[in-house]
Amino acid sequence: MKKQFSFFLTLIAVALYFLFEGDLSLKKEEDGAKRDEKYYQTKMCGEFGGKMEYVLFDKARVDCLTDEYAIEVDFAKKWAEGIGQSLYYAEITRKKPAIGVIVGEGDEKxxxxxxTVADKYDIKIILLDK
Structure with a gap:
């Protein structure tokens, strides 16, 4: 239990580092249009029939809450932040954790x-192509 808590705190620290590293919310698409996380969140959540921006008791917002999953949507570069948020949202909502990962060229790493983390903690990965 102590080891898992320590690991979770490390994930949160890494997530905060990436959060303040820079604004990754807008990316250029092939058609020249910019798509932010909200675009992918709206598209994915609609397909899953979930509730967008589900507000928790502490005012945190789950990007998409379905009958089965609490889903955080993030660009691949913000992987650590997405893991931390999905685990927290799942714990609070009593749902399974999931991450909608917005991926493009060069995001393999x-x-x-x-x-690696999702396999260990049973986090569902949903790939969202840029």
Whole structure:
């Protein structure tokens, strides 16, 4: 239990580092349009029939809450933040954790990192192509 708690705190620290590293919310697409996380969140949550921006008791917002999953949507580079948020949201909502990972060219190293942790903690990975 102590080891898992320590690991979880490390994940939160890494997530905070990436959170303040820079604004990764907008990416250019092939058609020249910019897509932010909200675009992918809306598209994915609609397909899953979930509730967007589900507000928790502490005012935190789950990107998409379904009958089975609490889903955090993030760009692949923000992998650690997504893991921490998905685990927290799942714990509070009593759902399974999931991450909607927005991936594009060159994101393989981030997917490898996500998969390593997701396999251990049973976090569902949903790939969202840029």
């Amino acid at each position: 981030y997917l490898s990192r996500i998969k």
